[in-house]
Amino acid sequence: MQINQQVKLIVAEPWNFTSPEGDNKFSGVVCEYTNSNSGEAYLIKNNVPFVHNGAKVSYVVAMYRNKDVSDKNMNIAYIPDNLTHQFNQFDTIFDKLQFVIIGSIV
Secondary structure, eight states: OOTTOEEEEEEEESTTOEETTEETEEEEEEEEEEEETTEEEEEEEEEEEEEETTEEEEEEEEEESOTTTOSSEEEEEEOOGGGGGGGGGHHHHGGGOEEEEEEEEO
16 A cells, blocks of 8 residues: 555455445545554545544554454454554553454455
C-alpha cells in the first residue's frame, strides 16, 4: 500500500459487519505508514465513517496478518480520532487500539 492510495476492504470477521457502503465492505484512503515493533501499519481514513460496537469509526489501522503468506489479509483496528495525530509513535498507542476486524485489501 502507498500513501494517498484508495483501498477497498472486504470484511471476513465479524461475519455480520455492515457499513454505509454495504455488507462486509468499506473503503478509504491510506493517510500514513509506519514500521513498528508489530510490523507495518497503515492509517486509513474511511471514505464514509461508520459505527461499530458503539463507536464512530472515521479511521482504522491496517496491519498484515502474515505478509509472507499473503499481502492482502489484514488485521484492522479501530483507532480513536484523538490518537491519529500520534500515529507516527505507533508503539506508544498500540495498546489503545481495538482489533475488531479481519479482512482483505482489494
